[in-house]
Amino acid sequence: MTGQTDRKWRTATGADLKRMCPQQRARHLAYAEPSKEAKGWMAASKQRVRARLAQERTASEKNPxxxxxxxxxxxxxxxxxxxxxxxxxxxxxxxxxxxxxxxCAPRTATVGTGEEDEQYRQPGPATEAEGGGDSGG
Structure with a gap:
């Protein structure tokens, strides 16, 4: 059991990193200690940020x-x-x-043969000529 935990948490060598797939390598390197060169870049960046903040602070004190x-x-x-x-x-x-x-606008009848217009016509009162009226008989 202890051999597995040791192997699990050990630092990977360069050869191990080359054998890893890119996702696993990125995961491993995300938690690895940064190189001396990277640490130098981070320190220089922090120093520039601090200098800039100090400069802004003094400028705001001079000019309220x-x-x-x-x-x-x-x-x-x-x-x-x-x-x-x-x-x-x-x-x-x-x-x-x-x-x-x-x-929602009402549709207007299309100009054509008249067959298209039938669907848009409203039924009106029936006339006697059409046979719909009451002949009183």
Whole structure:
């Protein structure tokens, strides 16, 4: 039993990694210790981020108006988003109305031989000539 757990959690060699399928290799490397080169890149990146944050912090301390400008800029963006949503809502309502009127509108008779028109004609009161009237007999 202990041999299996040791084998399960051991670090893979380069040959083992080459034999693995890409998905298994990616899973294994996701939890592996990064190389020295990668650690150097991550440290340099963190250092740049910290320097940038420190620079922004000192700039905001020198210029308190900067925070208000960013707030104003954000308010303008939010206003533009709200206006865009309102335009889309109005457009959708208009399209929905147009679709409904097209679907619900009464059909007009087509011009043709008259056979097509029969299906759209409304039955009217019967006349005596057609034999539908009451002859009072």
């Amino acid at each position: 108006q900067h925070g208000l400008d960013s707030k104003l800029h954000q308010d303008v963006l939010v206003g533009q988003l709200k206006a865009d949503e309102a335009r889309n809502r109005i457009r959708r309502m208009r399209l929905q109305y147009q679709n409904c009127t097209e679907r």
